[in-house]
Amino acid sequence: MTNLSIQPSQLEIQLKPGTNYVQSYIIKNNGDVSVTLNTSVDTWLPQGLNGNIIYLNSPPNLNISLSNSDLKLGQNFILNPNQSKQLVLKIQGDTPGDYYFTFFVNQDVSSNPSTNSTQLIRLGSHLLISISDSELPTTNFKINNFKVQNPFIDCFFSSVKFSGEIQNNSNYFDKIDNTISISKNNTVINKLTIFPDNVLSHHSRTLRCLNDKSPAECQLSKPLWPGIYQASIDNTSTSFIVLPYSLLIFLLLLIIITKLLIDKKNNIL
Amino acid sequence: MIKLYYLLSVICYLLSSPIYAQHFESSNYNIDWGNFNMTSGRKSSTNYSLTDTVGQNAPGEYSKTGVKLKSGFQYIYPFDEFSFAIDNLDINFGTLTPSIATTAVSTLTTTSPSGLGFQITTQENSPLRLNSGTTIPDVLGDNNLASEFVADTWTNATTYGFGFNANTTYFSTTNHFRQFANISQSEVPQIFDSSNTHVKNHTTTITYKINISSSQAAGTYQNYIVYTATPQY
Secondary structure, three states: OEEEEEEOOEEEEEEOOOOEEEEEEEEEEOOOOOEEEEEEEEEEEEEOOOOEEEEOOOOOOOEEEEOOOOOOOOOOEEEOOOOEEEEEEEEEOOOOEEEEEEEEEEEOHHHOOOOOEEEEEEEEEEEEEEEOOOOOOOOOEEEEEEEEOOOOEEOOOOOEEEEEEEEEOOOOOEEOOOEEEEEEOOEEEEEEEEOOOEEOOOOEEEOOEEEOOEEEOEEEOOOOOOEEEEEEEOOEEEEEEEEOHHHHHHHHHHHHHHHHHHHHHHHHO | OHHHHHHHHHHHHHHOOOOOOEEEEOOOOEEEEOOOOOEEEEEEOOOOEEEEEEOOOOOEEEEEOOEEEEEOOOOOOOOOOEEEEEOOOEEOOOOOEOOEOEEEEEEEEEEOOOOOOEEEEEEEOOOEEOOOOOEEOEOOOOOOOOOOOOOEEOOOOOOOEEEEEEOOOOOOOOOEEEOOEEHHHOOOOEEEEEEOOOOOOEEEEEEEEEEOOOOOOOOOOEEEEEEEEEEOO
16 A cells, blocks of 8 residues: 655745745655655646636746755655655745746556556645735635525524635635624624635635534524524625425415315215 | 852762753754754644744844845744655556457545645657557557547457546546647647645556567567646646
């Protein structure tokens, strides 16, 4: 079995133009065989709204190298079972803007004899890099398609599910730091914390909420009092109505059945 | 009096607590510091888990010339470890019989960082090939729809080629197969498994399938399959 791990799994940094940043990574062989590895850095673009990516097969346009005295990017090294190695990545950039890369640990093809198909693994850790003269570059988030997913919300049996997208119109990535405020009669009755996903420059992410340190669907739990509610994120809001649909349907059925029984009784008489 | 002094010295030596220096090393550096922390580590009970650092000198957040340093007492763990495993290296299809498909299975195991999902893509260096250059082509499926993007059904004995299925939402059924992205043709590796939330020891079963026609040249066909796992950003 080949089993590799990398730590940290993601690096998010802001750099001033012309400065260096050094980050150490721990690569560990958790498997039961020795593996020959090398490293590389690839450029990627976001794909979709959920944090997936696609690689561009192009080299990084920043100066990225290994600071290890005995190792360069692309150079093979061997990790024995349960052995770990510290790799020190040095990043330097001059041109302001956002840069998205993955630091890869690649299992080397030359180390494995093949019968038919030889399976190899690559393990990546993302680098989200903003180069800016400002320590906190200005970001501009916009909420799109914010709405309640279920049109009929019952007081007793329906949770209110919210959906939407958060768009970053700035030149720098940032984390979402916001809440969904739920109000009724102009009084805030609940707040849902939006999960702090990274939104990349000029891209969008699907809205998710924080639930016990994990991302989850944004929803307001039942039961709810009947009435008109408003959900808002900053200046974007949507309204929804909660009614006792189940109770109304039950009463309606009761009336119909009662009427039928009365009609039947009258017919018999 | 002198005897009492020596006796007290011996008692003090025997009762004193050990002082632990700290040692750090990497392939390039060794650091031996006598006073780094008073204590640090992971503590846990039935209900709680605590990690701490006590006694660090000069803790704080420093920034200078564009670089931010968080020094001393631990800050939050920024991101956890990301791990990826495969159960074996070599897939051996044995001796193939024309028009009778052969399959082989492999398992991937992924643990993503807390709060983050993952994605896995796959690629091949080339279709299965002989040294002479003869290949077993990547499968097109029963409806000629299969590609590195699209899975097509593959049940016909007269559909020839090489492809894979995974027990993920990217494949409608176990009879749907996709091609590996062929790097020698500059095809872009495509996602075949992903999660938007944290996973621990998530397993993905890969089923390879191969079927050849009677005109396929004999020999040992080989290629490399690479699985790339990354966290979602």
